[in-house]
Amino acid sequence: MRIVLPYLLFVLSTIWSGGELLAQEASFLRNETLRIDLVLSGNYSRQSAYIHRLQRYSGRFGSARQDCSPFDYGEYRYFLLHPVSGDTLFQRGFSTLFEEWRTTDEAREKQRAFQQTIEMPMPAEPVELRIESRRRNGTFFALLSESIDPEDPAVGHFIPEQHPYRTLHGGEQGERLDLLILAEGYRSEEQALFYQQATALSQELLQLEPFKSQQAHIRIRALAVPSRQSGPDDPRAGHWSATPMGSSFNTLGIDRYLETEETWLVYDHAAQLPHDHIIVLVNSDKYGGGGIYNHFSVVSGGHRYSGRVMIHELGHGLGGLGDEYYGADVAYNEFINLEIEPWQPNLTTLVDFDQKWKQMLEPSTPVPTPVRPMYQNTIGAFEGGGYVAKGVYRPALNCRMRTNEAKGFCAVCRHILTRKILFYAQ
Ligand SMILES: [Zn+2]
Numbered sequence: 001m002r003i004v005l006p007y008l009l010f011v012l013s014t015i016w017s018g019g020e021l022l023a024q025e026a027s028f029l030r031n032e033t034l035r036i037d038l039v040l041s042g043n044y045s046r047q048s049a050y051i052h053r054l055q056r057y058s059g060r061f062g063s064a065r066q067d068c069s070p071f072d073y074g075e076y077r078y079f080l081l082h083p084v085s086g087d088t089l090f091q092r093g094f095s096t097l098f099e100e101w102r103t104t105d106e107a108r109e110k111q112r113a114f115q116q117t118i119e120m121p122m123p124a125e126p127v128e129l130r131i132e133s134r135r136r137n138g139t140f141f142a143l144l145s146e147s148i149d150p151e152d153p154a155v156g157h158f159i160p161e162q163h164p165y166r167t168l169h170g171g172e173q174g175e176r177l178d179l180l181i182l183a184e185g186y187r188s189e190e191q192a193l194f195y196q197q198a199t200a201l202s203q204e205l206l207q208l209e210p211f212k213s214q215q216a217h218i219r220i221r222a223l224a225v226p227s228r229q230s231g232p233d234d235p236r237a238g239h240w241s242a243t244p245m246g247s248s249f250n251t252l253g254i255d256r257y258l259e260t261e262e263t264w265l266v267y268d269h270a271a272q273l274p275h276d277h278i279i280v281l282v283n284s285d286k287y288g289g290g291g292i293y294n295h296f297s298v299v300s301g302g303h304r305y306s307g308r309v310m311i312h313e314l315g316h317g318l319g320g321l322g323d324e325y326y327g328a329d330v331a332y333n334e335f336i337n338l339e340i341e342p343w344q345p346n347l348t349t350l351v352d353f354d355q356k357w358k359q360m361l362e363p364s365t366p367v368p369t370p371v372r373p374m375y376q377n378t379i380g381a382f383e384g385g386g387y388v389a390k391g392v393y394r395p396a397l398n399c400r401m402r403t404n405e406a407k408g409f410c411a412v413c414r415h416i417l418t419r420k421i422l423f424y425a426q
Contacts, residue, residue, distance in 0.1 A: 170219030
């Protein structure tokens with residue numbers, strides 16, 4: 001026992017000082033936002049990340065109480081690490097248009113660079129920034145590791161342009177999920193059209209579960225950024241336009257894929273208002289959109305399905321949900337590795353179904369679940385999803401992550417989205 005006692009004391013003192021450390025770590029992050037603009041470059045087999053610039057905004061965006069995200073979603077993740085203990089002070093996951101491009105045929109022949117922006121609380125003292133990328137086997141490797149000194153004069157104070165905005169839902173006070181809708185391609189004289197379309201889309205969102213029952217935890221603002229010209233680029237139609245955020249159809253060669261590669265411009269405008277998730281609303285009647293996890297979502301405002309598309313893209317951008325469809329025209333090759341569980345929470349390869357939604361199944365539901373009408377309202381594991389017909393399984397016969405005609409999100413997607421909303425709101 002005498003040999004054990006000093007060890008026990010050592011353990012106790014370690015635990016106690018660990019508590020001290022946690023208190024110190026809380027004061028390590030200021031009520032201010034650090035924005036880091038990155039360049040991601042490479043091809044299908046190689047990639048690099050470079051810091052372009054660091055900037056600060058007053059106020060702190062995102063969930064102030066939960067610095068470490070419990071969601072292990074996204075192809076990338078970033079950390080702020082304590083300089084002495086190496087403990088994680090802040091962490092988030094994200095995905096990029098760059099990594100989607102890396103799976104295309106073009107990436108086998110060409111090299112390209114993409115903009116990316118990540119945001120985090122401003123540290124009070126020098127910390128370590130680490131950005132990691134996910135390997136095909138699901139593990140991560142460090143893509144970039146640098147110390148960040150908040151007192152470095154090169155960390156600029158970003159002063160955003162000021163444009164008119166309206167709060168469409170949720171009032172001004174209280175901790176809520178902040179959705180920020182940015183006007184893209186609406187001239188000053190089209191401001192009324194922007195507010196009208198943003199309002200219609202918001203109302204459709206707030207009528208659908210789980211957003212409907214979580215209304216008290218959501219705030220939606222619409223920021224009327226004026227555009228020199230009307231509408232986005234539409235390369236296949238030969239239409240080019242001068243807009244504040246450079247949106248375009250035909251992203252990655254897919255006509256309906258409406259995105260912008262001018263990520264830094266999107267964040268320049270978003271800096272005016274709090275934003276847990278950004279929705280770029282594009283002035284067009286043509287069907288299209290895109291959503292990338294913890295990056296932003298894009299949708300055209302004037303198509304009869306615009307509300308449904310926005311809701312689907314929010315599933316990607318906010319929820320980290322994967323597409324539950326297959327057989328459609330997409331640019332990606334071998335998007336999901338069938339040897340491991342995909343990180344998308346609503347897709348499974350059944351390699352380790354326990355860590356997905358297996359506990360939500362009735363004991364009598366067979367796995368895999370046959371694609372038959374009798375299972376129409378059943379949570380199961382239906383084959384087909386994640387762009388492939390075989391080897392990837394989805395939670396329901398139909399869901400908004402599968403078709404625009406689905407009544408709503410399946411129970412698994414509703415569950416994930418509810419957790420996401422509450423993550424930001426509490
Ligand atoms: Zn679903």
